[in-house]
Structures are given as structure tokens and as C-alpha cells.
Amino acid sequence: MIDLSTDNRVAIEARCRTLGWLGTNETIKALAPAGEGNMNRTLRVTTDQRTLVLKQSVPFVAKYPQIAAPADRIVVENRFYDAVKNDGPLSMRMPARIGFDADNRLLALEHVGSAGDFLHLYDGGFSDVQGRGYFTGLVYWLWRLHAHQGVDVAAFENREMRALNHQHIFVIPLMPANGAAIAPGLEEAAARFAADEALSNIAAQLGDIYLGKASHKSRACLLHGDYYPGSWLHHDRLGVMVIDPEFAFFGPAEFDVGVMLAHLTFSGFSQQDLMGTLRSYVTPPGFDYNLAIRFAAIEIIRRLLGIAQLPLKANAEQRITWLNTARMMIG
Numbered sequence: 494m495i496d497l498s499t500d501n502r503v504a505i506e507a508r509c510r511t512l513g514w515l516g517t518n519e520t521i522k523a524l525a526p527a528g529e530g531n532m533n534r535t536l537r538v539t540t541d542q543r544t545l546v547l548k549q550s551v552p553f554v555a556k557y558p559q560i561a562a563p564a565d566r567i568v569v570e571n572r573f574y575d576a577v578k579n580d581g582p583l584s585m586r587m588p589a590r591i592g593f594d595a596d597n598r599l600l601a602l603e604h605v606g607s608a609g610d611f612l613h614l615y616d617g618g619f620s621d622v623q624g625r626g627y628f629t630g631l632v633y634w635l636w637r638l639h640a641h642q643g644v645d646v647a648a649f650e651n652r653e654m655r656a657l658n659h660q661h662i663f664v665i666p667l668m669p670a671n672g673a674a675i676a677p678g679l680e681e682a683a684a685r686f687a688a689d690e691a692l693s694n695i696a697a698q699l700g701d702i703y704l705g706k707a708s709h710k711s712r713a714c715l716l717h718g719d720y721y722p723g724s725w726l727h728h729d730r731l732g733v734m735v736i737d738p739e740f741a742f743f744g745p746a747e748f749d750v751g752v753m754l755a756h757l758t759f760s761g762f763s764q765q766d767l768m769g770t771l772r773s774y775v776t777p778p779g780f781d782y783n784l785a786i787r788f789a790a791i792e793i794i795r796r797l798l799g800i801a802q803l804p805l806k807a808n809a810e811q812r813i814t815w816l817n818t819a820r821m822m823i824g
């Protein structure tokens with residue numbers, strides 16, 4: 494398998510040319526990290542004619558090679574691009590796909606935007622009018638996805654990625670002394686949550702729904718699976734684009750909605766803002782608001798007490814307020 498690293502330009506250029514991803518006279522001028530990702534290898538490739546992104550999955554977490562990870566996650570990501578390619582409103586808000594090289598687990602995408610992702614939301618939120626426009630686009634994209642028909646369900650089992658995420662969302666955050674680098678001042682709250690049996694029981698039920706072991710009332714649909722500001726990119730013309738569907742699966746829409754709501758909470762949205770947001774989301778049949786709120790709550794908890802921490806600016810007091818609110822949301 495080709496090594497997707499900045500010092501392997503000659504081999505990468507040769508492979509891209511063989512695959513028809515580069516024109517005969519097109520040459521690579523520079524290779525650089527595409528962004529701040531953890532899971533995969535991602536490179537920004539500047540040629541003498543344009544810029545593209547190469548993304549490769551390896552059988553471990555690219556940033557932490559000692560941690561194993563499902564090797565075929567890029568295959569699922571590629572399938573997602575396939576599944577939405579004929580749906581204009583969905584595909585127009587994702588980078589154009591240049592190609593997929595199954596042998597090298599390599600996906601080539603158009604490079605979009607120049608201003609990076611939306612993780613800055615945690616440091617100010619959608620405060621300006623333009624920001625609200627971005628947000629409408631994101632909610633519209635999500636309901637279009639959840640309404641998307643004709644999906645090959647078996648192609649989106651994504652078992653191994655779901656098993657990995659299940660541990661990180663529903664199990665590890667509520668384990669005592671779980672080794673997570675939680676913010677100083679949250680120790681007491683972490684211990685209190687770990688000792689809360691009712692909470693653990695509900696987390697286990699939600700985890701079963703996530704894994705498809707327990708049913709949900711809503712019509713199952715294709716989910717993005719990781720719908721948070723790290724998967725949203727600024728785009729000069731469209732405002733916002735969506736990337737990184739490697740956790741996609743066929744399941745409850747409430748999961749994507751809940752995750753989004755959790756991250757809008759971290760971005761400073763008030764309860765009223767959140768309700769306003771949901772008004773522009775057209776729910777799939779049987780959509781259960783309580784389930785979405787519970788998924789939102791567990792996402793809040795796991796981002797504060799689990800391994801996958803966020804670049805939040807909030808102090809301990811604010812974090813404890815969020816945790817207590819999440820506990821109330823769980824019911």
C-alpha cells in the first residue's frame with residue numbers, strides 16, 4: 494500500500510497519474526497536511542493546475558498508531574459519496590469526488606474552501622447573520638440526507654466503526670477512572686456520573702439503539718454519523734460544506750440530530766435557538782424528539798468526560814452546568 498506522507502511525492506504522483514487523477518502534464522508542486530484530522534492520513538496536494546485532497550485509511554488511528562482502527566472505513570466513506578451522487582442538494586454540499594483507489598484505500602476529493610472547519614464555533618458560536626445562513630444550509634442538508642431514499646442498507650452496516658464509536662460514546666465516558674484527559678475541576682462530576690446507575694442503564698439502552706440491537710420508532714435512514722463542526726468546512730461560495738462520512742450507517746435520524754444539538758449547545762446556542770433550529774428540520778416518520786434529546790445529552794457527557802475531547806474554551810463551571818443539564822435531558 495502506498496505511504497500517504499508528505500515525503501513520498503514521487504510515488505504519490507506516479508500513482509495519481511496511473512489512476513487518471515492527474516493529467517499527463519500535471520505535476521505535484523507541494524504536499525502538506527490537509528488539516529487537523531486524527532483518524533486518517535489526509536494530504537493537501539497542490540499541482541500546477543489545482544488543489545486536491547487525498548485521504549487514506551490505515552488499520553490504526555493515524556495520529557496514534559498504537560490504537561487499532563477499522564481499515565475499511567474509507568470504503569464506507571466512498572460508498573457514502575456514491576449513495577448521494579445523484580442527489581443535487583446533498584452532493585453539492587460535499588467536495589466533488591475525483592476517484593477511489595480500493596487497493597490503496599485512497600480517496601481523492603476536490604479541495605474546498607480555504608478557511609478550514611467550524612471548530613471555531615466553540616469560541617463564539619454562529620453570532621453573525623451570515624453564520625445563521627450557514628446553519629440553515631447544515632440543517633437542510635441533514636433533513637435531505639434523512640429523507641434520501643434507495644440506500645443499499647447492507648452497504649452501511651459499518652459494524653466495526655459503530656463498535657468503536659459505541660465504546661467512546663456510551664461506555665468509556667461513564668467508566669470510573671477512564672483515563673480521559675478531562676478538564677481540571679470536573680473530577681467530582683465525573684465520579685458522580687460514573688456512580689449513577691440510572692444514567693448507565695439509559696446509556697446502555699441508547700447504545701443498543703445505536704448498534705441496531707434495540708429498535709426505534711422512527712423510519713431508519715442513512716446517517717452521516719459524525720455531524721459536528723469538525724465535519725463542516727467553510728466554503729467561499731456555498732458557506733458550508735460537509736465532509737468525513739466515515740461513521741455513516743443506516744439507523745435512527747435522532748442520532749445525527751442529537752449530536753448536532755449537543756455541539757450547538759457547546760457553541761453557545763440557547764434552548765430557544767435550539768428549538769428554532771429544529772423547526773427547519775423536516776422529521777422522518779416516527780421521529781422521536783425525546784430520543785434525539787437523549788442522544789444530545791449523551792454526546793455532551795461524552796465530550797466532557799470521555800476520551801475525544803473538543804477544543805472548548807469553557808471553564809469548569811460552564812462544563813459542570815452542561816453536564817448537569819445533560820443529566821436532566823436524559824430524564
Ligand SMILES: Nc1ncnc2c1ncn2[C@@H]1O[C@H](COP(=O)(O)OP(=O)(O)OP(=O)(O)O)[C@@H](O)[C@H]1O
Pocket residue numbers: 527528529530531532533534535546548588602603604605606609610723724726736737739
Ligand atoms: N475536501 C477537502 N477540502 C479541504 N480540506 C479538507 C478536505 N477534506 C479534509 N480536509 C481537511 O482535512 C481535515 C481532516 O479531514 P477529515 O476530517 O476528513 O479526516 P479524518 O482523519 O477523518 O479526521 P478526524 O480524525 O477528525 O475524523 C479536515 O478537518 C479539513 O481541515
Ligand SMILES: [Mg+2]
Pocket residue numbers: 530532737739
Ligand atoms: Mg473522521
